[in-house]
Amino acid sequence: MVMRNAIYFLIFALALPAWAIDKLTASVDKNPVLVGEYFTLTIEANGKVSGQMPDTSALSQRFVTGPVSTSSRTQIVNGSMSSATTWQMQVMSRRAGDFTIPSFEVAGEQSQPINIKVVARDQDTSEQKDVFIKVSLEPQSLYVQQAALYTMKLYIGKDLIEAQLSEPLMTDATLTAMGQQKEDYEIVEGRRYRVITRNYLIQPQKSGTFSIDPPVFNGQVREGYRRMAMSAIGETIDVEVKPIPNDYRGDWLPSELVNLAEEWQPSDNKVVVGSPITRTFTLTALGITKEQMPDIDVPSVSGFRIYPDETDRNQMARDGRVISQLIASYAILPQKPGVYTLPEVKLPWFNTVINRVQYATLPARTIEVVADPNQPQLPSQSEVPQTSTSSEQTQTAVEPQIVYKEAEKSVIDWAISALGYILWFITMVIWFVKSRRQPKLAPTHNSGVKEADISALVKDLSLAAKKGDASAFYKSLRKYVETAQQLTVKAWLSEQDTEIREEIAKLQASLYSANESDVDTLSLYKKIISAEKLVKSGTQNRLEQLY
Structure with missing residues (x-):
């Protein structure tokens, strides 16, 4: 028996390079199928395949496709050997209609195309009551690059075993998942559902009419002792995207509401020369991503040095709206005394509610800069005594000469001076001895630091x-x-x-x-x-x- 198997293996090894594909077939496991329901496409080649795969890229133009899995088998029956290679992938259509799966080619052999029918779902079927999807978009009227919040809710009325949930799609737009999905429970028409919620940020990049293809659910649920396959798909949302107005100038900032605020530290309008001032701007906008928030330009002012400090950008979703915030700080150093007026800060934005350009504005601010009382002040030019050039003044105005003469010191004065030096020397010796005995003090602010x-x-x-x-x-x-x-x-x-x-x-x-x-x-x-x-x-x- 062992000898016979060895002979079969030897014959198989010698004959293997000579094999080739003699037939290529393609098939699906179900036809017709429902919208949003995955079906399995199988491509099988009879014969030897040397590292080749069918090109399935054409399917992605009309269908949602999954990864391709490859398997092969070899059989020896009564000395006759056969080999086959199989490729399988999951395919799904988001729209109803009659479609054609094209033919495939491997090693010169071609398969036959397949006609498949995709049927629209009936929203009143019992399956839809077990699993269904709701989608929403806020706001529904958009401008180019305006951010909208797309919310998907998956309702599951039975015990879920395994599931697959696709992402929404929109051409000429960026879609970004916001945060982690949330899970909760809701009562719908007296029935308790497990609800999975996902939020997406959608930003159209071109104007025109577009459709948002909804997410698709495919999975298995438990009903008693049985495993049941179920699928669901949300509704398609049509979006009209308006272009940027031709008369708009500045950074494009489409929003429903923009607010610009500031904070000063210190808040007093009277400051000392060289004392730093921190000016913090807070820009808040609805329907804008944090990357779209424009930088705030601070006008330069003579007599001040202005340096940018820290900038922080954040965004969040609340009440179906995207909210972004920019916090920018600037360090301002006054250089010389005087009264200065810092000009207003004006930021244009486009109000998508009233379709009009508006401005977020901070009013001008007057600041008084005073000299540092701890620094010596040079006399002003008006205080400098002027030298008269008049010949009469030079002849008549004669300044009195003051002669300083050092007073002679008595013996008592010398004794007092000597006693002062002796006391000072004794004090220094005592201080030195005490300082050597005292432990070193720790720095003021670094307690707990090694x-x-x-x-x-x-x-x-x-x-x-x-x-x-x-x-x-x-x-x-x-x-x-x-x-x-x-x-x-x-x-x-x-x-x-x-x-x-x-x-x-x-x-x-x-x-x-x-x-x-x-x-x-x-x-x-x-x-x-x-x-x-x-x-x-x-x-x-x-x-x-x-x-």
């Missing part, structure tokens, strides 16, 4: 300063301030003197603005060391150690 971590941060800051890398220096400074000091950069700057704030402003300008400015990072590093010595007197400065 010394090794802080030392590593300071080392990075030192290396970046010595290399002159402005970007790395600013990142290291932010990381050091937020970790070691447990402060924001804004709060940390408020504790520094004007010179350091101006140097940091120059550093930010070189990083965030188009105007490049040279920043001496090593000099700035030394100034930060000096500032730390003053703030942390009596403590050991980490920056000084590593410098």
Whole structure:
């Protein structure tokens, strides 16, 4: 018996390269089929297939197709060998009508085309009461690139075993799933259904009339001890997409509602030269994605330096609407005293409800900038004494000469001076002895932070300063301030003197603005060391150690 099988295998191995396809057939497992119901297409080749597959790309023009699975078999019966290769795929039509599955070709052999009938569903059948789909679109009237929320709800009235749910389709539009699907239960006409909800963001890219092909469900449910195959499909929604008006200017922003607000820190209209101001804009819009939210341009003002800070974009779905929000912050540094008026901020948008251009506007704001009382002020030109050129004044106006003569010191004065120096010396000795005995104080803001971590941060800051890398220096400074000091950069700057704030402003300008400015990072590093010595007197400065 073993010898006979070996002989059959040898004959099979020798004859295998000579085989070829002698027949190619195509068939479906059901005909007619319902709209949205999957059927199985089988293509079978009798004979040897050498890595070839039928081209099924033409099916995707009229049908929804799944992946192709391949299987092969070989039989030896009474010394006669036969081989066959089978390709199978799931096919579904979203529309009713008579369709033709084209012929396929493999190794020169062709199959016969198949005529298949797709029947529309009856919404009153009992199957539709077990499983059905509801779809909706808000808003239903759209402009090009306006975002709409497409909601699909799948109602299942029996125990679900397995399921397959396709995505909606729309030509010349982008469809994006929003968040995770939600599952809940609803009572419909006295019957309890398990409801699966999915939301999609739809943005048409061209104007015209389009249709949204609904999702299709195919699965199996349990009824008693039986497994039953079921399918369902939602309704097709027709959409009229309007073009962008020819007279519109600016970034295209179609929406039902746009709101622009701002926040100032500090909120006072009177500020000191060199004191940073944070201006935060909040732009909220309906029916717009976060990627469509335009940047807010802040007009430049003489006497101020303006630097962009952080920008955050978010979107969400609420009450059948897409809501997006842009939060943008700017740092404003006043440079010299005076009264300034910051111009209004005006943002155009198109109101899709009244079909008219509108503007989101922030009014102009007047700010008074005063001199820093802690900084010495140079006398103005009017205060400088003028030298008279008149010959009469030079002859008659003679300034009195004041002669200063040092007073002679007595023996008592010298004794008092010597006693003061002795007391000062004794005080310094006592302070030095006490400071050596006292434990080192921990920094003010870094409670709970490991010394090794802080030392590593300071080392990075030192290396970046010595290399002159402005970007790395600013990142290291932010990381050091937020970790070691447990402060924001804004709060940390408020504790520094004007010179350091101006140097940091120059550093930010070189990083965030188009105007490049040279920043001496090593000099700035030394100034930060000096500032730390003053703030942390009596403590050991980490920056000084590593410098």
